[in-house]
Amino acid sequence: MATNAIDQTRRMLSLVTYLRERPGARVADVARAFGITEDELIADLTVLPMCGTSFRGGDLLDIDTDGEHIWWRNPDAAGSSSGAPLRLAADEATALLVAARAVATLPGLRESDRQALLRATAKLEAAAGEAAGASSRLSVTFESEGGVFADVDRAISERRRLWLRYYSPARDELTEREVDPIRLFAVGHTYMEAWCRTSEARRTFRLDRVAEIRLLDEAADPPQLELRDLSEGLVQPAAGDPEVVVETGPGGRWVAEYYPHDSAEELPDGGLRITLRTPDPAGLRRLALRLGGDGRIASPPGLAESARESACRALAAYGE
Amino acid sequence: MAIAKAERLMNLALCLLGTRRPLSKRELRSSIEAYIEAGGDDAFNRMFERDKDDLRELGLVIETVESVDGEIGYRAARDSNRLPPVSLDAEEAAALSLAAKVWQQARLAGAASGALQKLRAAGMPLAGEGYGHSPLEPRIPAHEPAFEPLMLACRDRRPVVFDYRKSSAVRPESRHVEPWVLECCRGHWYLAGWDRERRAERVFRLSRITGRVRSRAGAFTAPVPDQVTVRETVERWAGEVATSTARIRLRTGAGYPLRARAVAVRETGAGWDELEIPYGHGLDAWLVEFGPDVVVLGPDELRTDVVERLRAVAKG
Numbered sequence: 001m002a003t004n005a006i007d008q009t010r011r012m013l014s015l016v017t018y019l020r021e022r023p024g025a026r027v028a029d030v031a032r033a034f035g036i037t038e039d040e041l042i043a044d045l046t047v048l049p050m051c052g053t054s055f056r057g058g059d060l061l062d063i064d065t066d067g068e069h070i071w072w073r074n075p076d077a078a079g080s081s082s083g084a085p086l087r088l089a090a091d092e093a094t095a096l097l098v099a100a101r102a103v104a105t106l107p108g109l110r111e112s113d114r115q116a117l118l119r120a121t122a123k124l125e126a127a128a129g130e131a132a133g134a135s136s137r138l139s140v141t142f143e144s145e146g147g148v149f150a151d152v153d154r155a156i157s158e159r160r161r162l163w164l165r166y167y168s169p170a171r172d173e174l175t176e177r178e179v180d181p182i183r184l185f186a187v188g189h190t191y192m193e194a195w196c197r198t199s200e201a202r203r204t205f206r207l208d209r210v211a212e213i214r215l216l217d218e219a220a221d222p223p224q225l226e227l228r229d230l231s232e233g234l235v236q237p238a239a240g241d242p243e244v245v246v247e248t249g250p251g252g253r254w255v256a257e258y259y260p261h262d263s264a265e266e267l268p269d270g271g272l273r274i275t276l277r278t279p280d281p282a283g284l285r286r287l288a289l290r291l292g293g294d295g296r297i298a299s300p301p302g303l304a305e306s307a308r309e310s311a312c313r314a315l316a317a318y319g320e
Numbered sequence: 321m322a323i324a325k326a327e328r329l330m331n332l333a334l335c336l337l338g339t340r341r342p343l344s345k346r347e348l349r350s351s352i353e354a355y356i357e358a359g360g361d362d363a364f365n366r367m368f369e370r371d372k373d374d375l376r377e378l379g380l381v382i383e384t385v386e387s388v389d390g391e392i393g394y395r396a397a398r399d400s401n402r403l404p405p406v407s408l409d410a411e412e413a414a415a416l417s418l419a420a421k422v423w424q425q426a427r428l429a430g431a432a433s434g435a436l437q438k439l440r441a442a443g444m445p446l447a448g449e450g451y452g453h454s455p456l457e458p459r460i461p462a463h464e465p466a467f468e469p470l471m472l473a474c475r476d477r478r479p480v481v482f483d484y485r486k487s488s489a490v491r492p493e494s495r496h497v498e499p500w501v502l503e504c505c506r507g508h509w510y511l512a513g514w515d516r517e518r519r520a521e522r523v524f525r526l527s528r529i530t531g532r533v534r535s536r537a538g539a540f541t542a543p544v545p546d547q548v549t550v551r552e553t554v555e556r557w558a559g560e561v562a563t564s565t566a567r568i569r570l571r572t573g574a575g576y577p578l579r580a581r582a583v584a585v586r587e588t589g590a591g592w593d594e595l596e597i598p599y600g601h602g603l604d605a606w607l608v609e610f611g612p613d614v615v616v617l618g619p620d621e622l623r624t625d626v627v628e629r630l631r632a633v634a635k636g
C-alpha cells in the first residue's frame with residue numbers, strides 16, 4: 001500500500017494515542033491493529049522521535065523500538081491533550097458509514113453480520129456527530145440477487161460441490177455444470193468465482209444468470225489458485241485472444257462504457273473505433289445485432305457476416 | 321534533505337493539540353524544524369496555510385484567536401477534537417473492518433482505514449478469530465477521474481462546471497451543476513444535481529464526463545431536496561420501467577432472460593413458445609439481440625422498431 005503524507009500523518013496521530021496506553025507493545029500486534037505491515041510501522045516509528053511540541057526545547061517524543069517491542073519513555077511530553085482519541089474527519093466518517101450502509105443492504109449477508117453492522121453504524125453516527133452529515137451525499141446500492149445466494153454461501157462454508165444451470169448470454173443457451181466454489185464477491189452485481197469441473201478451468205459466474213442451483217453431496221476440491229486481483233477489472237482478456245474491431249456512430253458510444261477494450265479512437269462523425277479482445281468473438285454477434293444502425297463490426301469479416309445473415313433470417317419471419 | 325511532509329504535519333498537529341493558550345504563527349515557526357528551514361516569509365506562509373488545510377481535512381478543529389495586540393493565535397482545543405466515547409464489541413468491529421475494505425478508490429480507502437485506526441486507538445477491539453463473517457467480498461470501484469472532485473464538491477456544496485457527452489451526442493457540452501449526491505448503481509457512478517442552464521434536476525453518468533471538473537465560486541442557488549432518486553432515473557434509462565406488455569414468439573430453449581421476466585408463457589408447439597413480456601424503453605434493441613429466435617407479434621410500434629433495426633444490420 002502506497003503511503004502518502006496525509007494517510008501517514010493520520011496514522012501517526014492515532015499511533016500516539018494507542019501507544020500511550022500500551023507500554024512495551026509488540027510491533028507485530030500494533031501492525032495488525034492498524035492494518036499495516038511491520039515495515040510501514042517501523043517507518044512511522046523512525047519519524048515519531050522527530051516530532052514533538054518544541055524542536056528547540058528538545059521536547060520530542062522519545063519513542064524507540066528494538067524491532068520487537070515499542071517503548072515510549074516520556075509519554076507526557078507531547079502535551080496533556082494530544083493523548084485523547086481524535087474525532088473523525090468528515091471524509092473518514094463518510095468512507096466508513098457509506099461502506100457500512102452499502103454492505104448492510106447486501107442481500108447475501110448473514111443476518112448476524114447485518115445486525116452487528118447496523119449496531120456499529122448507529123454507534124458510529126452518534127460518535128461522528130456533525131462529521132457524519134456529508135455521508136448522506138454518497139451512496140452505493142448492490143443488486144438484489146438473493147435467490148441463489150444462500151446455496152452458494154452454504155456450499156462455500158461446507159466446502160461442497162454445486163450443480164448449476166447457467167445462462168451464457170454470448171451463446172444464448174443454458175448449460176449444466178458442476179463447480180467447486182472458491183469465493184463470492186460483489187461489484188454492482190454479485191459473482192461467484194469457482195473451479196468449473198465441466199470445463200476444467202476457473203470461471204466467474206454472475207448470480208443473476210444462474211437459472212437453477214443444487215448442492216451436491218461431493219466435497220468441493222478446487223485446485224490451489226492464486227486469487228485474482230479484482231481491482232484490475234472483472235474481465236481480463238488474455239493477450240492471445242482474437243481481436244475484434246467495432247465502429248460505432250454517436251449512438252453506439254456506450255459500447256466503450258460496457259466492454260473493456262484496448263483502444264477507442266474518436267471518429268470524425270462523433271462515433272468511436274473500438275478495438276477489443278475476447279476469447280469468444282462469436283459472442284459479439286449479439287452486440288452487432290443490438291447496435292443496428294448505430295454501429296458495425298469492422299473486423300473480423302466472418303463475425304460481421306454472421307450478424308448480417310442472422311438479421312436476414314429474422315426478417316424472413318416478418319415476410320421480408 | 322527536506323524534512324518529510326508527514327513529519328512537518330505531525331509536529332504542527334502536536335503543537336496545536338498540546339497547547340493550552342493559542343500559539344502565534346511566530347511561535348509555531350520557531351518550534352518546528354521544517355518551518356525554521358523553510359526559508360523566506362512567503363515560502364513559510366504558503367507552507368503554513370497548506371498544512372493547516374491538510375490538518376483540517378484530517379478532522380482537526382483549529383481555532384483562530386485574535387489577541388489584544390492584534391496577533392492571531394492558533395490552537396486545537398481538547399474538547400472540540402476529542403472523539404466521544406464509542407464502545408464497539410468484537411463482532412461490530414469485525415463487521416466494520418469488512419465494510420472498510422470495500423473502497424477501491426485511494427482517498428476513500430485511506431479515509432476508511434484512518435477511521436478504523438482512530439477507533440482502534442480509542443479502544444475498539446480486534447476482531448477475534450472466532451468471528452467468521454460472510455464469505456462475500458463487496459467491492460466499490462470508483463475509477464472515473466471525475467469521482468474525487470465531485471465527491472468533494474458534494475461534500476462542500478460547491479457549484480461545478482464540466483464537459484458532458486450525452487450517450488448519443490456527437491460533441492460534449494459544458495454543464496453548470498450544483499452537485500447534490502453521488503450514487504453507485506450496478507457498479508457505475510452517477511451524479512444528481514441542479515443543472516443551472518436547464519433550470520432542472522439532472523442525473524449525470526460520471527464516465528460521460530470528459531475533461532476536468534472545475535469548481536465555481538459562490539453558493540448553491542436552488543434548494544437541495546431531502547430525497548434524490550438517482551436509481552429510478554437509471555432504471556428508466558435502462559428500460560426497466562415497463563409501461564405495458566408486448567407479445568412475442570420465442571424459439572423453444574432460447575432466450576432464458578426473456579422467459580425469466582415473462583408475465584405469461586404458452587407453448588404453441590412446432591418449436592415455438594408465445595410470451596407476454598414487460599414493454600419499456602429499449603426493449604426493441606434487446607429483442608434484436610436474439611436474431612431469428614424472436615418474432616414480435618405486437619404491439620405494432622414495437623414490431624416496426626425491431627424490423628427497422630434488423631434492416632439496418634442486414635444492410636451490413
